[in-house]
Amino acid sequence: MGQMGFFTDTTLCIGCKACEVACKQWNQLPSDGYTFTGYSYDNTVALSATTWRHVAFIEHSRPADGTGKSVNWLMMSDVCKHCTHPGCMEACPTGAIIRNEFGDVYVQPDICNGCGYCVPSCPFGVVGRNRDTGLAAKCTLCYDRQKDGIEPACAKACPTDSIVFGDLDELKERARKRVNTLHERGETAAYLYGVDEDTTVGDLNAFFLLMDRPSVYNLPENPKLPQNNLVPGFVASLIAASFLTLTTAFSLWRRGK
Amino acid sequence: MSNTYGNRPERLGGTATVVRPDATAGRGEERPGEASTYYGMPLIKKATWSWEIMLYFFLGGLAGGSFLVSTLADLRGSVKDAALVRAGRFIALICMIISPILLIKDLGRPGRFHHMFRILKLRSAMSLGTWAITVFGICCGLTTAHQLAKDGLLNRFPPLARFMKAFPVKVIEVIGSVFGLVVASYTGVLLSATAVPVWARARHILGPLFLSSGLSTALASLSLLLSLGRSKQDTLERLDSAEIITMATELGLISTLPRVLGPLAKPLFKGRVGVLFMAGTMGSGLLVPLFTRLGWKLTRKPMPRALNIVASLMVLVGGILLRYTWIVAGRGSADDPQATHYYNALERKRGS
Numbered sequence: 001m002g003q004m005g006f007f008t009d010t011t012l013c014i015g016c017k018a019c020e021v022a023c024k025q026w027n028q029l030p031s032d033g034y035t036f037t038g039y040s041y042d043n044t045v046a047l048s049a050t051t052w053r054h055v056a057f058i059e060h061s062r063p064a065d066g067t068g069k070s071v072n073w074l075m076m077s078d079v080c081k082h083c084t085h086p087g088c089m090e091a092c093p094t095g096a097i098i099r100n101e102f103g104d105v106y107v108q109p110d111i112c113n114g115c116g117y118c119v120p121s122c123p124f125g126v127v128g129r130n131r132d133t134g135l136a137a138k139c140t141l142c143y144d145r146q147k148d149g150i151e152p153a154c155a156k157a158c159p160t161d162s163i164v165f166g167d168l169d170e171l172k173e174r175a176r177k178r179v180n181t182l183h184e185r186g187e188t189a190a191y192l193y194g195v196d197e198d199t200t201v202g203d204l205n206a207f208f209l210l211m212d213r214p215s216v217y218n219l220p221e222n223p224k225l226p227q228n229n230l231v232p233g234f235v236a237s238l239i240a241a242s243f244l245t246l247t248t249a250f251s252l253w254r255r256g257k
Numbered sequence: 258m259s260n261t262y263g264n265r266p267e268r269l270g271g272t273a274t275v276v277r278p279d280a281t282a283g284r285g286e287e288r289p290g291e292a293s294t295y296y297g298m299p300l301i302k303k304a305t306w307s308w309e310i311m312l313y314f315f316l317g318g319l320a321g322g323s324f325l326v327s328t329l330a331d332l333r334g335s336v337k338d339a340a341l342v343r344a345g346r347f348i349a350l351i352c353m354i355i356s357p358i359l360l361i362k363d364l365g366r367p368g369r370f371h372h373m374f375r376i377l378k379l380r381s382a383m384s385l386g387t388w389a390i391t392v393f394g395i396c397c398g399l400t401t402a403h404q405l406a407k408d409g410l411l412n413r414f415p416p417l418a419r420f421m422k423a424f425p426v427k428v429i430e431v432i433g434s435v436f437g438l439v440v441a442s443y444t445g446v447l448l449s450a451t452a453v454p455v456w457a458r459a460r461h462i463l464g465p466l467f468l469s470s471g472l473s474t475a476l477a478s479l480s481l482l483l484s485l486g487r488s489k490q491d492t493l494e495r496l497d498s499a500e501i502i503t504m505a506t507e508l509g510l511i512s513t514l515p516r517v518l519g520p521l522a523k524p525l526f527k528g529r530v531g532v533l534f535m536a537g538t539m540g541s542g543l544l545v546p547l548f549t550r551l552g553w554k555l556t557r558k559p560m561p562r563a564l565n566i567v568a569s570l571m572v573l574v575g576g577i578l579l580r581y582t583w584i585v586a587g588r589g590s591a592d593d594p595q596a597t598h599y600y601n602a603l604e605r606k607r608g609s
Contacts (some may be wrong), residue, residue: 039296039298058295090378090380091381091382091383091450092378093376093378093384094372094373094375095378096372111369112369113366113367113372116305116306116365117451119302119303119305120301120302120303121451121452122302122452124300124301126302127302129305129365130365134364134365135365135366213292213293215292215293215295215594215598218295219300220300220601221598221602223601224452224600224601224605226450226451226452227380229449229450230450232460233445233446233449233460233461234442234464236462236465237446237468240468240469241468243506244468244502244503245329245434247499247502247503247506248472248476248503251499252326252329252338254498
């Protein structure tokens, strides 16, 4: 079986948040409380241990370019990226975070002991630790639904098929064709985020079609796999340890008066 | 008007770029340093760690340093260092008894702490550290049991006392010292192996810095303890030398931070955290004790006991503040989306 993933085409998103609702309902996630943030229509703000789909809204004014349009309204349904090289999975000391048979990154809730190391290790700021259960949690790509042969709740609920679920290679082909179509229509800002990447995180099983810089959507522009810092850190520590052992031995072992 | 990173300030609806119909710069790679933010919201998530982890970082370093000093003193076999060896072993063991309690308490599910032992993952600093603490803790236990047997404190259990006295303790000491040095330094590497910009950028410095702090606080503790007893002046003077060199190393490492971190250093050097780090760790934790000890060494007179105690306590407080300020600075750094963009762009340019 090939790897399964998401293609989120933000040009089709209408900002209805059906994906947020479906995800909350299917996974029985609690409410995060009522806040009016004033950030356009986004009152969810970020992914967390109890929010596994988050729709971002960005409004910004267009220059007077004769099209008569005054505002660009970008909407994007954010989700765990299910990276090829996930920072969370490499950080996990209990082996709770695994890549399942569908190729998706999954936190096993019966193994996680809530150390919280995965939380600062995600370059996209996805996984969080649930204050009530003490466990790390994030999008499972509806592992339970996939095992029964049906698509994830958010993909099912999306009325415009902005979120499409399927075999990763097929999705990427579909996405590339969509980008070409948009370019032919004059929408040359369109590009794929998470496909054919040369970052240390690799390609994303949940990838996106975006219309502006990644940072506009609160995505990192050049995500880096944090665990690549391990070897430099330990080498530096080894040098320091050798030096300090020698100097301390020298201080302690020299003859007294 | 731009901020520290050269980015434009927020405008209506977030700091989005103006999209022109003919824009081909979708990825924005041609404009490094000009990344936008999403309403200034954090891009990554900060660590959930609190006082338990700060205290553990301090105690782990102290244990590793203490065990190393005790081992070095024991390997040379001088009789006059017996008190130093004994004190070092006890300090290390007590710290290694308290440390797992703190770590387990910090877990979201403390009852599942043993899940850490399901695997050894070489790419996880926390997995490496878990096993290092375990091996080091066992070595601490064995050496201290040998010490107790030698001191006649295990005479109630003759077979155990005989066994521990005959134990090849020097082998355990050397193995334990290696793992102790790992325990003292891996916590810094653990912080660097995350996405938090101020921690990740300092990846060559944090491990060595926490290690040297562990050693300097250990030397200060031993100096403090031994000066309370009937210890030989000679031992104290040799501890002094070691402490001076270690503190100088620590200060040297800290001095590289402004250049290495650049604008990422803001959460460490500004505000309340900045005051604690500069005045508490650098100033009263290192500079003052270093020059005090150096000054007294040059007079060739023994340091008064009271002054030794005060100087040692200043180093210990400085060590605690070092761990505190770095963890709090990590929170501020994680909350700053522009720091993430700056760090990623910097790493990209360096070819990571």
